[in-house]
Amino acid sequence: MSDDVLGTIQSWRAEGKRAALATVINTWGSSPRPVGSQLGIAEDGAMVGSVSGGCIEGAVVTEALDIIEGAPAKLLTFGVSNEQAWDVGLACGGTVEVYVEAIP
Amino acid sequence: MTPAVLEALLAAQKAHRPAVLVRRLDDNEQTLIVDGERTTGPLLPPSLDTVVQGAVRNDKSTKLETPDGSWFVQVFNPPLRLVVVGAVHIAQALVPMAQLAGYAVTVVDPRRAFAAEARFPDVPLVHDWPDEALDALAPDARTAVVTLTHDPKLDDPALTRALHSQAFYIAALGSKKTHASRVQRLHDAGFDDTQIARIHGPAGLNLGAVSPAEIAISVMAQMTQVLRSPR
Structure with missing residues (x-):
């Protein structure tokens, strides 16, 4: 198991893979991972670290792959009573904000 | 980024x-x-x-x-640190557990047969006497110190140094009887009750642990509890 998100991203880049970084920047209520938790995503879909207990990683990876392809960095919000287009929420009832950006 | x-x-x-x-x-x-x-x-x-x-x-x-x-x-921040004094069997279980939990671990034991590379692959080993080792390692508020030797010659110098530091968790392995004698020795050395009360002894939460790995779990659990409790 490796928690070294930034080190892993750096080794992906050394292999010529593009990558993105997702960071929990705010939480309300019950949330599985604290502010500052990070998930690294490679262009081939590989992941390191986490931003939740597995509830929202799928959606974050989907966004991250778009951002790797050139979409701008994005602030995502996940929560139970979310009116946005997200299908995913947190079963625990909390809300998290996740910032997703490319590391070119 | x-x-x-x-x-x-x-x-x-x-x-x-x-x-x-x-x-x-x-x-x-x-x-x-x-x-x-x-x-x-x-x-x-x-x-x-x-x-x-x-x-x-x-x-x-x-x-x-x-x-x-x-x-x-x-x-x-740099990782939390754990200084393990006593390269004993329990240390062989505690060290990888602490590393998984994100600690940078150093093992101190002047007895080279115990603190051997083969028993602790890729772990920083210090063969100095524990007081000198602790002086060099300079525990801070993000450091835990755990003594595991059962030998006052090795444990006491480490505990003395740890008590003079800001270490967030100090624990000493040994039975209640062993701990009572340890408390007496530290009293004799001039430490007061409040200072000595910083030492968790016997080390670890009371889980009824028996094997070295189980004892390591109880120590790891208590260290986590102290780290995460509001201070």
Whole structure:
């Protein structure tokens, strides 16, 4: 198991893979991972670290792959009573904000 | 995050320097501060100084709003440290558990047959006497010290040094009887009740642990409990 998100991203880049970084920047209520938790995503879909207990990683990876392809960095919000287009929420009832950006 | 910021951040981590990455979320401008000094990125408004210092001290990343924008202050502190005194069987279980939990672990034991590379592959081993070793390692408020030797000649010098430090967790393995004699010796050495009460002895939560791995779990659990309890 490796928690070294930034080190892993750096080794992906050394292999010529593009990558993105997702960071929990705010939480309300019950949330599985604290502010500052990070998930690294490679262009081939590989992941390191986490931003939740597995509830929202799928959606974050989907966004991250778009951002790797050139979409701008994005602030995502996940929560139970979310009116946005997200299908995913947190079963625990909390809300998290996740910032997703490319590391070119 | 630009590649330059990523590289500077990784270099700071490798050098065990506390780093703070401050992002302005409105435009994703990023400033990296290492050891309190700005290394890359734009100057920050002075109103952020106290927030940055507090974030490092409390090891807590935070988002905040100021008239200058919306900011995310992310702390990258060096890992917690664990000093294990006594390269005994329980240490062989405790060391990998603590490493999984994110601790940088050092094992201290002057007995080279115990503190042998073959028993602790890739773990920093110190063969100095525990008081000298602790002086060099200089435990701080993000360090735990656990003695496992059962031998007062080795445990006591380590505990004495640990009590003079800010270590957040100090524990000594040994039965209640062993601990009672230890408390008496420390009293005789001039420590008062409040100081001695910092030592968790017998080490670990009372889980009824029997095997070395189970005892290591109980120590790891207690260390986590102390770390995460509000102080």
